[in-house]
Amino acid sequence: xxxxxxxxxxxxxxxxxxxxxxxxxxxxxxxxxxxxxxxxxxxxxxxxxxxxxxxxxxxxxxxxxxxxxxxxxxxxxxxxxxxxxxxxxxxxxxxxxxxxxxxxxxxxxxxxxxxxxxxxxxxxxxxxxxxxxxxxxxxxxxxxxxxxxxxxxxxxxxxxxxxxxxxxxxxxxxxxxxxxxxxxxxxxxxxxxxxxxxxxxxxxxxxxxxxxxxxxxxxxxxxxxxxxxxxxxxxxxxxxxxxxxxxxxxxxxxxxxxxxxxxxxxxxxxxxxxxxxxxxxxxxxxxxxxxxxxxxxxxxxxxxxxxxxxxxxxxxxxxxxxxxxxxxxxxxxxxxxxxxxxxxxxxxxxxxxxxxxxxxxxxxxxxxxxxxxxxxxxxxxxxxxxxxxxxxxxxxxxxxxxxxxxxxxxxxxxxxxxxxxxxxxxxxxxxxxxxxxxx
Amino acid sequence: xxxxxxxxxxxxxxxxxxxxxxxxxxxxxxxxxxxxxxxxxxxxxxxxxxxxxxxxxxxxxxxxxxxxxxxxxxxxxxxxxxxxxxxxxxxxxxxxxxxxxxxxxxxxxxxxxxxxxxxxxxxxxxxxxxxxxxxxxxxxxxxxxxxxxxxxxxxxxxxxxxxxxxxxxxxxxxxxxxxxxxxxxxxxxxxxxxxxxxxxxxxxxxxxxxxxxxxxxxxxxxxxxxxx
Numbered sequence: 001x002x003x004x005x006x007x008x009x010x011x012x013x014x015x016x017x018x019x020x021x022x023x024x025x026x027x028x029x030x031x032x033x034x035x036x037x038x039x040x041x042x043x044x045x046x047x048x049x050x051x052x053x054x055x056x057x058x059x060x061x062x063x064x065x066x067x068x069x070x071x072x073x074x075x076x077x078x079x080x081x082x083x084x085x086x087x088x089x090x091x092x093x094x095x096x097x098x099x100x101x102x103x104x105x106x107x108x109x110x111x112x113x114x115x116x117x118x119x120x121x122x123x124x125x126x127x128x129x130x131x132x133x134x135x136x137x138x139x140x141x142x143x144x145x146x147x148x149x150x151x152x153x154x155x156x157x158x159x160x161x162x163x164x165x166x167x168x169x170x171x172x173x174x175x176x177x178x179x180x181x182x183x184x185x186x187x188x189x190x191x192x193x194x195x196x197x198x199x200x201x202x203x204x205x206x207x208x209x210x211x212x213x214x215x216x217x218x219x220x221x222x223x224x225x226x227x228x229x230x231x232x233x234x235x236x237x238x239x240x241x242x243x244x245x246x247x248x249x250x251x252x253x254x255x256x257x258x259x260x261x262x263x264x265x266x267x268x269x270x271x272x273x274x275x276x277x278x279x280x281x282x283x284x285x286x287x288x289x290x291x292x293x294x295x296x297x298x299x300x301x302x303x304x305x306x307x308x309x310x311x312x313x314x315x316x317x318x319x320x321x322x323x324x325x326x327x328x329x330x331x332x333x334x335x336x337x338x339x340x341x342x343x344x345x346x347x348x349x350x351x352x353x354x355x356x357x358x359x360x361x362x363x364x365x366x367x368x369x370x371x372x373x374x375x376x377x378x379x380x381x382x383x384x385x386x387x388x389x390x391x392x393x394x395x396x397x398x399x400x401x402x403x404x405x406x407x408x409x410x411x412x413x414x415x416x417x418x419x420x421x422x423x424x425x426x427x428x429x430x431x432x433x434x435x436x437x438x439x
Numbered sequence: 440x441x442x443x444x445x446x447x448x449x450x451x452x453x454x455x456x457x458x459x460x461x462x463x464x465x466x467x468x469x470x471x472x473x474x475x476x477x478x479x480x481x482x483x484x485x486x487x488x489x490x491x492x493x494x495x496x497x498x499x500x501x502x503x504x505x506x507x508x509x510x511x512x513x514x515x516x517x518x519x520x521x522x523x524x525x526x527x528x529x530x531x532x533x534x535x536x537x538x539x540x541x542x543x544x545x546x547x548x549x550x551x552x553x554x555x556x557x558x559x560x561x562x563x564x565x566x567x568x569x570x571x572x573x574x575x576x577x578x579x580x581x582x583x584x585x586x587x588x589x590x591x592x593x594x595x596x597x598x599x600x601x602x603x604x605x606x607x608x609x610x611x612x613x614x615x616x617x618x619x620x621x622x623x624x625x626x627x628x629x630x631x632x633x634x635x636x637x638x639x640x641x642x643x644x645x646x647x648x649x650x651x652x653x654x655x656x657x658x659x660x661x662x663x664x665x666x667x
Contacts, residue, residue, distance in 0.1 A: 005552045016540060331536045334497065335550050335597070336525025338518045431497040435536060 001341055010348045013321065021353065024317040028357025029364065031310030032411040035303025036365035036399060037372075039407070042299045044373075044398040046292040051395075053281055053288070058121070059261050060085070062268055062280045064254040078256055081270065083263035088117045090253045091231060095190040095238060097224050098199065104147040104177060108140070110190070112228040112250075121257055128182045128209035134229055138209035140221030145176035152176070167385075171220075181207045188224070190238055192249070200237045300406060307411050310357070311418035318350050318422035322429075329426050330434020339427035346426050350419020354412040361411065362404055369397040440605065440637055441471040441494070446503035448489060463489045464500060465660040473604070476631050476638040478648040480665075481657030490657065491609055491641045495528060496520035507605070525553055529598030533610035535590040537582040537597075543589075544569070544578040547596045554601060564600060572596050572626065588619035595626065599636075606630075608640045612647055624650050 001009075014021045064070060070078075075087045091112040099106050119130045126141055148156070152175040163170040187202040205226070214221045231250065238249050256271070256278070258264045264282050271278045322329070329342060376396045446467040451458040463486040471477045481487040493500045496512060505513045507527055515523060530536075537546045544565055551561040569575050572592050582590055591611065598606055611627070612620035628650050630636050640647060648654050654665040 001553055002555055002557070012540065327536075328538055331538065332549075332553075333521065334495070334524070334530055334532075334536070335553065336521050336528075337553050338521040340518060341553070432492055435532065435534075 001337075006341075006345060006348060009345055010352060013325075013349065014352065017321070020317055020320070024313045024353050025357045025360070027310040027313040028307075028353055028411065028415060029360045031303075031307040032358050032361035032407055033364045033368070034306040035300065035410065036361060036403060036407045037368050037397065038303045039296055039299045039403055040365065040369050040397040040399045042292060042296040043400055043403060044369075044395040046288070046296075047398045048395045049288060049292075050285065053285060058257070059281060060258045060264055062256040062258065062264060062271065062278050064256065065277050065279060069252050070254045075254070078271070081267065083259050083267060085257045085259045086117045086120050088113060088121050088255045088257065089228070090255065091228055092251045092253065093190065093234060093238075094249050094251065095192040095200075098189045098191060099143075099147070099224070100187040100189075100202070101147055101177070101181075101184065103149045106143070106146040106148065106222060107191075108143065108146070108222040108224055110188075110224050110226070110234075112226055112231055112234075115225075115227045118225065121255075122211070124212065125209045126212045127180070128207070131208055131227055133206075134227065135205050136208045136226075137205045138211060138225040139181065139207055140211050140223040141213045142220045143207075143210070143222040143224070144178070144181050145173060146220070146222040147177040147181075148172075148175060181210065183207070190234065192238060203233070203237070300410075303407070304410055304414075307414050311414045314350055314353055314415050315418040315422065317353070318346060318419045319425070321349065322346065322422045322426045325426075326429055326434045327437040329429045330431045330437070333429065333431045334435065343423045343427045346423035347416060347419050350415050350423070351412065353419075354415025357415070358408045358411045362408070365399055365407075369399050372397045440473045440475075440508060441639070442504075442506040443467055443469050443494070444504045446490070446493060446500050446505070448493065448500045448502075463660050464493070464503075467503070467660075467662045469655055469662055469664070471605075471637060471639055473637055474631070474635045475653060476627070476640065476651045478640045478642060478651035478654045479657055479662070480642055480645065480648045480654060482643060485657040486660045487641050487643075487657040488609065490662075491607060491639070494639065495530070495607055496524055525550065525601065527603055527605055529601065529603040529606040531591070531595055531598050531606060531608035531611045533613035535582070535587075535594040535614070537590060537593055539582055542579050542581055543574055543585065543593045546582070546593055547574075547600050550597060550601045565596075568596050568600055572599075586619075587615050588622055591615060591619070591623050592626070595623070595630075599630070605637045605639065608638060608642075610642055610644070611640060612642075612644065620646070 070087075070089075075089065078084055078087050093110040093112065095110070096107045097110040099108065115131050125138065128138070131137060156170070156172045156175055159170045159172075159174075183206065185204050185206050188205055189199040189202045191199055205224075211221060211223075211225070235249060256267065258267050261282070264280050268278055268280050268283070332342060333339070373396055377394065446464050447462070448464040450461045450463050452461050453459050467490060469477075479487050479490065489498075492498045493513075494505060496515060500513060503513060504511060507523075510523075512520070512523060524530075537543075538549065541549065547565050547568065548561050551564060556564075566575075569578055572595065574589065574592055574596060577585055577589055577593075580589075582593070585593065591614075595611075608627070612623050615623060624647060627638060627640075631638060638651075640651065642648060656663050656665050
C-alpha cells in the first residue's frame with residue numbers, strides 16, 4: 001500500500017470519529033502543554049539567575065583572593081600565560097575621598113589602577129576619555145548626582161521624609177550637579193579610616209571621563225579612578241597626616257582577565273595548579289547549571305506523568321477504534337492485507353494524535369509562557385508593591401527549542417507506545433470471527 | 440490448480456480443561472483443475488466452511504497438504520499467507536463484506552491499493568471492470584444505497600480486480616432472492632467461460648451447485664465426489 005493511501009485510510013477514519021479523536025487530541029495537548037510549561041519554569045529561572053550573575057560580573061574575570069598579594073614577577077608571569085589578556089591591579093585606598101567643586105562636595109571611594117589595563121578591561125566610557133596625565137581622573141556615573149550643596153541636602157532630606165511616610169524611597173536623582181563635569185577641576189582631600197577625621201591637604205584633579213551606568217538600577221557609582229602612579233603622592237600626603245604605615249593605607253586586589261569565556265576554565269585550572277587562590281563566576285555558573293539540570297529533569301518527570309495520563313485516553317480511543325472496526329479489519333485481512341500493514345495503519349492513527357496534540361501544545365505553551373512573563377511581574381507588583389518585579393529582569397518561563405524537542409519526543413513516543421497494544425490487537429483479529437460479525 | 444491431500448482438523452469445544460474434541464475435517468482429498476467450477480455442498484456443521492477457511496489460509500489445518508499452482512500453502516506464515524491471497528485468490532462472501540464507509544468504486548479499488556498500485560492505474564482498471572459487470576452507474580454509491588444483487592456484484596468485482604486465477608465463494612447467493620441469485624450465477628458462469636477463471640463454491644443450496652462442473656458433498660468432515 002502506498003504511503004499516501006495509508007494516510008488517506010487513517011484520515012478517513014479520523015474524520016469518521018471527529019469528536020472522539022478531538023477529545024483524545026485535547027487530552028494529549030493538555031498533557032504535553034503541562035509538561036512544557038512546567039519545565040519552562042525551570043529554564044526561565046535558570047536564565048534569570050544566569051543573567052543576574054553575568055550582568056553583575058565580567059564573565060572573563062578571574063579573581064585572586066587570599067591575604068597574599070601578587071608580586072610584580074608573579075603578575076608578569078601570569079600576564080605571559082596563554083589567553084590571559086591582562087592582569088588588573090586595583091588599589092583601594094583606606095580613606096574616603098572628599099571632593100569639592102564650587103559650593104558642592106561629596107564623599108566617595110578612591111580607586112587606583114594602571115589606566116591602560118583599566119581601559120582594556122573596562123572598555124567604553126559613558127563620556128570623555130581615560131586619563132593620560134597624572135592629574136586626570138575618571139569618575140563614576142553618579143558622581144555629578146552626588147555632588148550636593150547644603151540647600152540640596154535639605155531638599156533631599158525633606159523628599160526622603162515624605163517618601164518614607166508614603167512607604168517608598170527617594171534616591172536623590174533629581175538633585176546634584178546637572179552640567180557636564182568634563183574638563184572641570186575638583187579639589188580632593190582624603191579622610192583616613194582611622195576615626196580621627198583629619199583631612200589631608202587638598203589636591204587638584206581634572207575630570208576627563210565618566211564611567212558607564214552600572215548594570216543595576218539600584219547601584220550608585222560615584223567612585224574616583226586614577227592612575228596608580230598617584231599612589232606615591234597619596235601615600236606621602238596621607239602618611240604626614242596619619243600614623244598609618246603604607247601597607248595599611250592601600251589594599252591591592254588582582255583580577256586576571258581571559259580573552260574569551262571558553263578560556264577561563266583552562267586558565268583557572270592552570271593557576272590553581274600553580275597554587276594561586278583563584279575564583280571565577282563561571283564556577284558558580286557551573287554549580288548552578290548542575291542544580292538546574294536536576295531541577296529540570298524533575299520537572300520534566302512530573303510533566304511526563306501528565307502525558308502518561310493523557311496516554312490512557314489514547315489507549316482507550318485506539319482500543320475502541322479496533323473493536324469498532326473488527327469486521328473491516330477482518331475483510332482487509334481476508335483480501336490480503338498483511339498484519340504488518342494493519343498494525344502500521346493503527347500506529348499511524350495514534351501517532352497522528354500524538355503529533356497533532358504536541359503541535360497544538362507547543363503553540364499553547366509559547367502563548368502561556370509569553371503571557372506569564374508579561375502578566376506575572378504586574379501581578380506580583382500589585383500584590384507586593386515591590387517595584388523590582390515590574391522590570392523585565394525576571395524570566396518566569398522560557399521555552400528553548402531543546403525543551404520542545406524533549407517534550408515532543410516524550411509526547412509522541414508515549415502516544416505511539418499507547419497505540420501499540422491496540423494495533424497489535426488489530427493484527428491478531430481472527431478473520432473468521434470478524435467476518436461473522438453482524439453488519 | 441489446487442491439490443488437497445489428507446486434510447485433518449479437530450476443534451476443541453467447551454470449557455477450558457473440559458474440552459471435547461470434535462473432528463471437523465477427517466482426511467479430505469480433492470483436486471480442482473484450471474478453469475473449473477467446483478461446488479462443495481453440505482449441510483451446516485458438515486465442515487465445508489472450515490475447509491474453505493483452511494484453503495484460503497484464514498486458519499491452519501492440523502495435518503495435510505494444500506498445493507495451489509504447485510506451491511505448498513498449508514504451512515505459510517500469516518504474512519506470507521496474506522501476500523499469497525492478494526495474488527492468487529479472490530473472495531466472494533455471503534454477506535458481501537463491503538466496507539460501509541467506502542463507495543462501490545472505492546470498495547473495488549481496495550485490493551489494488553493493497554497491491555500498491557498508483558491512483559491513475561487503479562482508476563482505469565476499476566472503471567473498465569465496473570463497465571463489464573454493469574456497475575458504472577452506482578460507482579459513487581455507498582453499500583447501504585445498493586440492492587443486494589448490486590452489492591454482490593461489487594463484491595465479485597472486488598474479487599476480480601486483481602486478476603486472481605482462483606475465486607473462492609462462500610454461499611455467494613445466500614443473502615439474495617431467487618431472481619437475483621440467478622443473475623449472480625449467470626455472471627459467475629460467464630466469467631468462468633470468458634476469462635477461464637477457476638471457482639470453488641461452498642454452498643448448502645443445491646440450485647447453486649447446478650452450475651458446477653464437478654460437485655463434492657461434505658458429510659460429517661468427509662468429502663465425497665458426486666456425479667454432475
